[in-house]
Amino acid sequence: MENASAEHANVSDSADKETEEAAVTEITAAEEIVTDADVADIPVTDASVTENIRVETPPFKASDIPEYSGSPYTEINSNVPFFTDHPEGSFEVYSPLDELGRCGVAYANISTELMPTEKRGEIGSVRPSGWHTVKYNDLIKDLYLYNRCHLIGYQLTGENANE
CATH class of the missing domain: 1.20.5 (Single alpha-helices involved in coiled-coils or other helix-helix interfaces)
Known part of the structure; x- marks a missing residue:
């Protein structure tokens, strides 16, 4: 038994x-x-062309990062970058506004060919969602305590007043 x-x-x-x-x-x-959930079609906006670039999200999870050990850095993916076959050359990508008119993701591969070639134009017509401009006439030399920020700075891409 x-x-x-x-x-x-x-x-x-x-x-x-x-x-x-x-x-x-x-x-x-x-x-x-790699599933469709790991891939996104992101519209690319150039001065004259709009196209979609297919971007794959690398197979990476935040849980793969070890707990903080006191070291100023940690090696991820055996120190091999997650670069893709994304087209080389300059480009800038702005995601479309959401249903509430808010901006989303913006990223660029910046080079001298994207830099502005003329003085910056007026941007007073751009009204970012949730932004309230307040002047402080007697308190602040330049009148404004806060300044709107940019998704990608004008001096880097020459993008003047996109929304």
């Missing part, structure tokens, strides 16, 4: 190990698959 129980335990252990190995293989394989 003891032999039968021991045999049954070995068969169970063996089955558990196979199931465990299959689960590990399944998880590893799933992590390497």
